[in-house]
Amino acid sequence: MKVKSRDESLNTSVELDGSSDLLTGNPPSGQRKKNIKQRFLRLLPCCHLDTKPTVRQNSIEDDFELATVCYRPEGLEKLMEQTKFSRKELQIQYRSFKNECPTGVVNEETFKLIFSHFFPQGDSSTYAHFLFEAFDRHKNGAVSFEDFMIGMSIILRGTVTDRLCWAFSLYDLNKDGCITKEEMNDIMMSIYDMMGKCTNPCMKDSAPKEHVESFFQKMDRNNDGVVTMEEFLESCQKDETIMESMHLFDHVF
Amino acid sequence: MAAGVAAWLPFARAAAIGWMPVANLPMPVAPTNKNKRQDELIILNVSGRRFQTWRNTLDRYPDTLLGSSEKEFFFNEETREYFFDRDPDMFRSILNFYRTGKLHYPRYECISAYDEELAFFGIIPEIIGDCCYEEYKDRKRENIERLLDDLEDNKDSKLPNMTIRETMWRAFENPHTSTMALVFYYVTGFFIAISVITNVVETVPCGLTPNQRDVPCGERYTEAFFCMDTACVMIFTVEYLMRLFAAPSRYRFMRSVMSIIDVVAILPYYIGLVMTNNEDVSGAFVTLRVFRVFRIFKFSRHSQGLRILGYTLKSCASELGFLLFSLTMAIIIFATVMFYAEKGSTSSKFTSIPASFWYTIVTMTTLGYGDMVPKTIAGKIFGSICSLSGVLVIALPVPVIVSNFSRIYHQNQRADKRRAQKVQKARLARMRISKSGSSTAFLHSKRNGLNQSLELTGSIEDHQMKKATTLLESQHHHLLHCLEKTTNHEFVDERLYEQGYLQTTLQNFPSRSPSLSSEEGITGTCCSRRVKKNIQPLNATHSHPHTHNLKELSTLHIHCREQQPLNTSRSSLNLISDESGSLNCKSSGLVTTAIISIPTPPSNNSRASPDAPSPPNPGAPPLPNPGTDVVKISSL
Numbered sequence: 001m002k003v004k005s006r007d008e009s010l011n012t013s014v015e016l017d018g019s020s021d022l023l024t025g026n027p028p029s030g031q032r033k034k035n036i037k038q039r040f041l042r043l044l045p046c047c048h049l050d051t052k053p054t055v056r057q058n059s060i061e062d063d064f065e066l067a068t069v070c071y072r073p074e075g076l077e078k079l080m081e082q083t084k085f086s087r088k089e090l091q092i093q094y095r096s097f098k099n100e101c102p103t104g105v106v107n108e109e110t111f112k113l114i115f116s117h118f119f120p121q122g123d124s125s126t127y128a129h130f131l132f133e134a135f136d137r138h139k140n141g142a143v144s145f146e147d148f149m150i151g152m153s154i155i156l157r158g159t160v161t162d163r164l165c166w167a168f169s170l171y172d173l174n175k176d177g178c179i180t181k182e183e184m185n186d187i188m189m190s191i192y193d194m195m196g197k198c199t200n201p202c203m204k205d206s207a208p209k210e211h212v213e214s215f216f217q218k219m220d221r222n223n224d225g226v227v228t229m230e231e232f233l234e235s236c237q238k239d240e241t242i243m244e245s246m247h248l249f250d251h252v253f
Numbered sequence: 254m255a256a257g258v259a260a261w262l263p264f265a266r267a268a269a270i271g272w273m274p275v276a277n278l279p280m281p282v283a284p285t286n287k288n289k290r291q292d293e294l295i296i297l298n299v300s301g302r303r304f305q306t307w308r309n310t311l312d313r314y315p316d317t318l319l320g321s322s323e324k325e326f327f328f329n330e331e332t333r334e335y336f337f338d339r340d341p342d343m344f345r346s347i348l349n350f351y352r353t354g355k356l357h358y359p360r361y362e363c364i365s366a367y368d369e370e371l372a373f374f375g376i377i378p379e380i381i382g383d384c385c386y387e388e389y390k391d392r393k394r395e396n397i398e399r400l401l402d403d404l405e406d407n408k409d410s411k412l413p414n415m416t417i418r419e420t421m422w423r424a425f426e427n428p429h430t431s432t433m434a435l436v437f438y439y440v441t442g443f444f445i446a447i448s449v450i451t452n453v454v455e456t457v458p459c460g461l462t463p464n465q466r467d468v469p470c471g472e473r474y475t476e477a478f479f480c481m482d483t484a485c486v487m488i489f490t491v492e493y494l495m496r497l498f499a500a501p502s503r504y505r506f507m508r509s510v511m512s513i514i515d516v517v518a519i520l521p522y523y524i525g526l527v528m529t530n531n532e533d534v535s536g537a538f539v540t541l542r543v544f545r546v547f548r549i550f551k552f553s554r555h556s557q558g559l560r561i562l563g564y565t566l567k568s569c570a571s572e573l574g575f576l577l578f579s580l581t582m583a584i585i586i587f588a589t590v591m592f593y594a595e596k597g598s599t600s601s602k603f604t605s606i607p608a609s610f611w612y613t614i615v616t617m618t619t620l621g622y623g624d625m626v627p628k629t630i631a632g633k634i635f636g637s638i639c640s641l642s643g644v645l646v647i648a649l650p651v652p653v654i655v656s657n658f659s660r661i662y663h664q665n666q667r668a669d670k671r672r673a674q675k676v677q678k679a680r681l682a683r684m685r686i687s688k689s690g691s692s693t694a695f696l697h698s699k700r701n702g703l704n705q706s707l708e709l710t711g712s713i714e715d716h717q718m719k720k721a722t723t724l725l726e727s728q729h730h731h732l733l734h735c736l737e738k739t740t741n742h743e744f745v746d747e748r749l750y751e752q753g754y755l756q757t758t759l760q761n762f763p764s765r766s767p768s769l770s771s772e773e774g775i776t777g778t779c780c781s782r783r784v785k786k787n788i789q790p791l792n793a794t795h796s797h798p799h800t801h802n803l804k805e806l807s808t809l810h811i812h813c814r815e816q817q818p819l820n821t822s823r824s825s826l827n828l829i830s831d832e833s834g835s836l837n838c839k840s841s842g843l844v845t846t847a848i849i850s851i852p853t854p855p856s857n858n859s860r861a862s863p864d865a866p867s868p869p870n871p872g873a874p875p876l877p878n879p880g881t882d883v884v885k886i887s888s889l
Contacts, residue, residue, distance in 0.1 A: 092292055092309075093263075095307075096260035096309075097260075099260065099352075099353075100260055100261070114261045114264070114265065115265065117688070118261075118262070118729065118732065118733075119733070120688060121744055127271075130271075131268050131271065134271075148264075151267075152263075152264065155267040155268075155270050156267055163270060164274065166270070167270060167271055167273065167274050170271045171274075187271075187275070188275065191271075191275065191736070191739060192740050192742075194736060195736065195737075195740050195742055195744070196744070197750075198744065198745050198746070198747050198749075198750035199742040199743055199744060199745060200742065200743045200744075200745045200749075200750070201742065202750075203742055207740070207741075207742070211275070211740070214277065215275060232274070236274055241276070241277075241278070241280075242273055242276075244279065244280075245273040245276065245279070245280040246270070246273055248269075248273070248280055248283050248735075249267055249269065249270060249283065251283070251285065252263045252266050252267055
């Protein structure tokens with residue numbers, strides 16, 4: 001209580017001074033006149049103004065509305081057409097999806113949280129962000145169950161070319177059809193960030209850059225500094241290791 | 254692994270496809286889902302009430318009874334259901350924990366019954382969600398306190414091994430421990446009362462002597478009062494000396510408030526004894542007598558209420574000080590105004606501003622003696638404003654003190670909650686441990702050689718070891734392993750990282766460099782058999798003196814580590830993995846596993862050699878700190 005009384009006294013002193021607005025420190029604007037008038041009128045017992053709801057109240061109501069909006073997927077048949085999953089698989093996936101996200105959509109924060117659980121030693125938020133961008137087909141800041149399943153279908157049930165295209169779209173941050181060195185650098189940094197700092201051998205700052213260099217050496221055929229989709233597909237198809245690893249997660253479900 | 258995050262594991266694994274084109278190394282083989290059964294409903298019969306849930310739901314928490322194979326013990330063959338002879342009402346919240354990932358504490362339940370259920374089902378209470386955790390902790394604390402109180406009442410009967418000193422101190426502090434203490438308590442109380450009454454009665458005029466004015470009793474019956482005083486002071490002195498003797502920390506006792514009051518109470522008598530015949534200092538002597546009234550404060554040892562009041566005032570000191578300050582401001586303002594208002598009138602009592610202080614104080618506290626009254630009109634107006642504002646100002650201290658009193662009363666409870674804060678930190682630490690358990694579990698499985706990355710052909714032991722971890726865990730570990738391959742770095746334990754870091758800085762001396770290169774090829778696992786298998790890709794690149802390493806083969810230090818604070822024996826988070834460890838290592842019992850520094854395959858990096866944080870040199874003695882689990886096996 002002691003602290004509180006002191007704070008309040010401080011506030012009143014500044015108000016008495018009347019020279020500065022508390023929040024911004026700027027001289028009070030014309031709004032003060034309205035506030036004084038309102039306050040004066042409120043003192044009088046006869047007139048009670050219907051105070052307009054403040055902006056703050058509106059945003060609280062908006063928040064409530066957002067929270068109760070539920071997103072429902074279109075239908076099982078439609079999803080089965082759009083993806084290559086069976087009915088049972090979709091059912092199982094939807095049950096756990098709905099359990100985790102009762103509102104029906106996943107936002108970026110949840111992605112980051114999930115990844116932080118799986119990679120506790122490093123910082124996986126950047127990679128999660130890129131992943132979110134790749135999954136969010138409608139670019140509306142929320143990944144619905146359909147987006148999610150379509151993405152998973154490409155990765156797990158698509159052809160190798162589809163998967164490589166998906167990976168390309170993940171790397172191509174601005175979706176302009178080619179991967180520049182900066183984009184690749186960002187991706188590489190995000191992957192290396194997931195490792196954290198307790199690694200063996202010690203993580204050096206130049207490690208991602210070197211990796212990017214070797215990547216570009218391998219992928220960039222015409223040495224123009226960017227990797228296009230064709231170059232990417234061609235180089236990946238020539239590399240056996242990559243082709244093998246593409247089949248690694250065939251049986252995730 | 255934590256909560257419903259298990260549900261997202263397929264997603265995280267699919268997302269790993271983003272690393273594949275970037276990686277330069279081949280990826281490890283994915284663990285296969287051998288018994289891929291479809292999700293099925295299982296029935297849990299708890300004392301007749303049937304609960305149904307998916308099997309996967311229960312599998313989310315493999316370190317609890319329902320999530321592990323322990324539930325097979327409760328499987329009822331005839332009815333094909335799991336029967337538990339427990340409370341069905343409390344089972345609801347436990348099952349909801351599996352479903353939602355949050356454990357709630359139902360308020361109407363008894364706390365110890367709830368604890369028992371949690372212990373039976375293998376769930377640690379720290380997982381209770383934040384919404385219910387405080388309630389749970391409060392109830393638990395109350396319960397423990399009640400039990401402690403009961404214990405203490407029984408405990409107060411003699412502890413045989415207390416010294417005289419300790420007995421005396423306990424008797425002084427808590428008079429209810431023995432009858433002697435109680436007697437002592439009442440006797441001292443009686444004498445304090447006598448002493449105070451004596452001081453008071455001394456000054457009462459009693460009886461008229463024929464020639465003079467009223468004489469106070471003290472002067473009339475000097476010897477009687479002197480004897481009384483002497484007796485009281487002797488008792489007080491003896492009491493003080495005994496307390497001093499019995500105090501566990503005499504220095505602290507002498508500094509305490511009560512002992513200072515004791516000293517102040519008896520000192521005037523002795524000073525008076527010394528200075529009896531000196532008339533010059535009789536004025537000072539009289540002043541000293543005033544201090545005798547402090548004896549009344551000795552009552553605070555006898556009264557809890559006095560102590561709380563004293564403590565309240567002490568803690569309100571700042572508020573009261575502030576109040577005094579504002580009062581002083583008001584007094585000065587009004588005194589000045591009254592002085593100048595009354596300046597004009599004749600024979601005004603307001604001779605100066607300090608003289609007006611008296612009027613202001615008397616008026617503001619609504620005393621109104623009437624010895625000073627304003628006569629001018631302006632003076633009367635300001636005088637009335639003064640008294641009206643005085644009413645307001647006087648109303649201020651009461652809520653301050655009251656609220657402080659209630660604050661102190663609640664502070665007792667808050668002190669307990671502060672103790673709960675420390676428990677909160679411990680709780681968070683435990684949850685962090687269980688979360689990090691997943692990463693340490695990965696490192697551990699590496700140490701156990703469960704990851705078959707370096708050898709694509711499985712062997713029999715591997716299958717056995719695979720059963721030890723759950724499918725989810727192995728999938729998670731595979732994911733982490735893929736990341737390692739992509740970035741060409743490995744996860745290590747933080748401690749090891751720091752050790753390695755220290756040693757790389759220490760080992761930049763040129764004399765050590767040959768041993769450095771010899772350490773590079775070190776792989777460690779528990780068994781030397783596996784070492785041989787892992788070496789093939791490495792031998793080609795390293796040519797180093799073998800003599801060191803031969804010596805090292807014999808240095809097989811396996812230290813055992815203490816058990817983790819988590820008591821759940823089933824816990825796969827537990828660093829002592831009984832099944833997998835014992836299969837692997839020659840020495841049985843509590844084996845913890847070794848550090849591995851699996852060297853980075855030499856194919857495409859130039860950074861392996863100088864940076865490898867190697868285990869200590871062969872010349873150095875084995876690692877000094879006993880808590881670590883270092884196994885050094887060289888690569889031969």
